[in-house]
Amino acid sequence: MKKLILAAAALAALAALSSCAKRPDAIVPVDIPMAVYQGQSCQQLGNELVKEQQNLSVDRRKRWQTGIKSLKSYSESSKSIAI
Numbered sequence: 001m002k003k004l005i006l007a008a009a010a011l012a013a014l015a016a017l018s019s020c021a022k023r024p025d026a027i028v029p030v031d032i033p034m035a036v037y038q039g040q041s042c043q044q045l046g047n048e049l050v051k052e053q054q055n056l057s058v059d060r061r062k063r064w065q066t067g068i069k070s071l072k073s074y075s076e077s078s079k080s081i082a083i
Contacts, residue, residue: 037045 037048040048
């Protein structure tokens, strides 16, 4: 029975996390002016790329941790329900 409750909690958490993401075809492209990058060396552009990738990684990790916390919270609250 515990496995069933945990599976239901996992599905609920997955549904909650996936509902936040936009479908790829719904993402609107953003025009970035070339002036932002003009005059930068390849090294500077590479550093900027690494920085942005790290920011994305941190954001992804935060969203993952939020989902895990939600799952744990849901799991703990479901333990108090008598079946």
